[in-house]
Amino acid sequence: MDRLQIPGGVAIGRNPKDSELVIEHPDVSRRHSRIRVVVGQLYLEDLGSTNGTSVNGRPIDHKGQVVLVEGYRVVLDSVRLNVGRP
Template sequence: MAMPNQIPAGPALAAFYAGQRFVVNKDRFIIGRGKQSSDLTIKDPNVSRQHAMVEFLNGQYYMVDMGSTNGVEYNGQRIARKAIVEGDLFRICDHEVRFSYR
């Protein structure tokens, strides 16, 4: 099991948002509005400070809603937790985050 903030020993994952690529290089990668509390920051008042998390658990990455007010959507459905597969596109408020294994 990976220790917090260690690079997971599994497939490498990248998040793409607003034309930028973010390497998911820890077992708890936070997406949110908070500059200091997020690994991927979305500047939008509708996004919670810690809105969602990419979690690496048992060799698999998951998108997890962290109890946000406005939720996380996948294919138009609000999700609490979903395993991430190649090319998955998640919606956080009006923002799209796509994932790819590299």
């Protein structure tokens, strides 16, 4: 399992020009989602992805955002990510 440090935020997608976290998978949009850190809190935002983003089995509204906490599971269509601390 790979770990990613997110000091201020990270864009997630297939396109390396638009994303710090590049996931080369056909179900992931070029600009799929973004994780932001605001006052120590993580927020996940869908960037209008084609196949959607969900957290713990609940879809995020198109271009919506949710708070992330340790242990949450993020799914970018069929790609799974886990939220944890270093």
